[in-house]
Amino acid sequence: MIEFWLAVGLLLLVGTAFLLIPVLRGRRAQAEEDRTALNVALYQERLAELTAQRDAGTLTAEQFEAGQAEAGRELLADTEANGPSRSRRLGKALPLLVALAVPGLAFGLYWHWGASQQIASLGQQPSMEQMTVRLQQAVAQNPDSAEAWYFLGRMQMGNGRPAEAAKAYEQAARLADRAPELLGQWAQALYFANGKQWNAQMQALTDEALKADPAETTSLGLLGIAAFEDERFSDAVDYWQRLLAQMPADDPARESIQVGIDRAREQAGQPAQAAMPEPATQPEVVNKSMAAIKVTVDLAPEVKAKVEPGDSVFVFARAASGPPMPLAVKRLTVADLPATVELSDQDAMMEQLKLSSFPQVQLAARISRSGVATQGEWIGRGQAIPSSTKEAQQLLIDSPEQAQ
Known part of the structure; x- marks a missing residue:
């Protein structure tokens, strides 16, 4: 977008130069013409002086002709240096006014008939609110798409609307045969929508998710948070250690999980762990290296x-x-x-x-x-x-x- 307007500005600058340069040159030509007129006036004065001296008898006819020839040569030398005079010139104000009007006129015509709106929209990504509206339209048109409901849930969570996200995740889980990953996301949205207060519905959802997939990370992390907030620090340590075991060794989130475990151990009066446990080999994870x-x-x-x-x-x-x-x-x-x-x-x-x-x-x-x-x-x-x-x-x- 910036490159486009820079190119437009450069082209307008070049176009304006075609109008301004003749104006500047015209001023120079005017100065040259003024100098030529002055030289002619001086020649005429010199010629008048020579004529008066001849009439007074001060100069002979031969001296008068020699002085007249000398004055003529000086005038010729001056006028040849200035070059031929311009026979016609534009008005002084008109070219300058046109040069100033060209950029404004060009932008006005382009904005009215051109593709300015399309150019302005290039490179602009839709806002979160716009994407949310589009996703709502998508699920309205295709209410049986688990994928659409899932994306809507993620978008609502990003917009700080966990209650609406919970409804979207509920629909996605229903359409996707209650996939464990979606049950964990649903429970997490409910937890934030309920002011971080744990209840039986969240417990049931996480229990169902972990029964289907003991390594379901959202449920493990959420249960650890709930246990820590409820001062069940030993349970928090257990959930977070199970979560840590699912994470690759190079995952940057491992450090923050370990900090939570250390705090829970301290609150529970347990000895601090010397080092983070290495991720265990899980049958669910088939490729521990980054794909x-x-x-x-x-x-x-x-x-x-x-x-x-x-x-x-x-x-x-x-x-x-x-x-x-x-x-x-x-x-x-x-x-x-x-x-x-x-x-x-x-x-x-x-x-x-x-x-x-x-x-x-x-x-x-x-x-x-x-x-x-x-x-x-x-x-x-x-x-x-x-x-x-x-x-x-x-x-x-x-x-x-x-x-x-």
Whole structure:
């Protein structure tokens, strides 16, 4: 956007220069013409003096002719140095007024008939409120999409509306067969919506989540917080140690969890732990090293004519068999394609849902005119691949979304 207006300003500066330079040159020519007139006046005065002296008998005819010739040579030398005079000139004020009016007129005409609104919107990302409205429209149009309800829940939590987030997570959990990850998110939203007061519903949700998945990290972290607030420090230590065991050794959040454990141990009168426990080998986590998959995304020829350069493109990976929520997401535009991106554990939508947490994943790319990740017009899907794959993948967006 800044580069565009700099280019516009430069072009206007060049255009204005074409008008101002002749004005400046005109002033110089005017000065030269004034000097020439002065030289002619001096010549005429000199000639009058010579004539008077000849008439008075002071000069002979030969001296008069010699003086006249000398004055003529001086006049000729002066006028040749100045060059030919301009026969016509623009008015002094008119070119200057036009030069000043050009930028204002150009901006006015462009704003009225040009694409100023489209240019102004380039590079602008929708606000949280705008994205929330779009997601609400998406779930209204497709109320059976667990993915749409999940994204709406995340957005509402980001907006500081845990009560609305809890309702969205409830719908997502219902549609996704009560996936443990969603039960944990639902319980967490309820906890903040209830002023951080624990109740039986939250306990039931976390119990259900941990029964289905003992390593469900949101539930473990939430139960640890609730136990600490209720001064059940030994329980808090137990939950947080189980959470710590699920986290990779290089996870930066491990340190803060360990601080919580040390504080709970101190409050419980237990001896401080010498070092953080190494993450245990869990059957649920199939790849402890960070997964990273490179994928090149492009448009099918029949799709290129039906999309706009500013349409959003969401490239994501989800578990081939598991929760419907994306494990990693990257956002592009149609103008960026073809493009190569890398989806990795660092792009995880949820801490407990990473590429490395599932044996197989499926890649997909969706074009969305509305900018909502769950709602699009065109899509391309790949086959299930191991999450540990190192080979570059290809995705072609070639199918209408509604046909999937």
